Amino acid sequence: MDDVHGLVAEAEESLKGRLHPAQVLVSNESLVQSSRTQNKTLLLINEKLDGVQLSLKKLEYDINARVDAVQASVDDWGKRLTELEKKQQLQDVALEGHERFTRDVNGFKAETNTALGEVKDNIKVLDAALKSMPKTIKVGM
Numbered sequence: 001m002d003d004v005h006g007l008v009a010e011a012e013e014s015l016k017g018r019l020h021p022a023q024v025l026v027s028n029e030s031l032v033q034s035s036r037t038q039n040k041t042l043l044l045i046n047e048k049l050d051g052v053q054l055s056l057k058k059l060e061y062d063i064n065a066r067v068d069a070v071q072a073s074v075d076d077w078g079k080r081l082t083e084l085e086k087k088q089q090l091q092d093v094a095l096e097g098h099e100r101f102t103r104d105v106n107g108f109k110a111e112t113n114t115a116l117g118e119v120k121d122n123i124k125v126l127d128a129a130l131k132s133m134p135k136t137i138k139v140g141m
Helices: 002-015 028-132
Strands: none
Touching: 002 028
């Protein structure tokens, strides 16, 4: 009870001149009622804070679940990218092989055309030689 009187005295001292120029009188009942109101308000605030804390925990759980889902998706896309890179490397090797084969075929075509040109030239020489030969050959006995 002395504590209450001490608080009242301190409150009166600090409020002198602010509320009324005269001395402020506060009854014990008024202080008790004020304390009860403040306690109820603090309990209500505490309940609200508990609700907010629960909501934040739910939100944190939801965010973590979504982050995990995004991470799983990123991992999946990473695997797909690796597979595509491997396929690209295989296609590059196949393309190099195809280009090499095309060069070989083109080289063979060139060699064949050169050989055919030589054969045609030789045929022309033979044809000219055959035409210059006499049509009949006299055989002497």
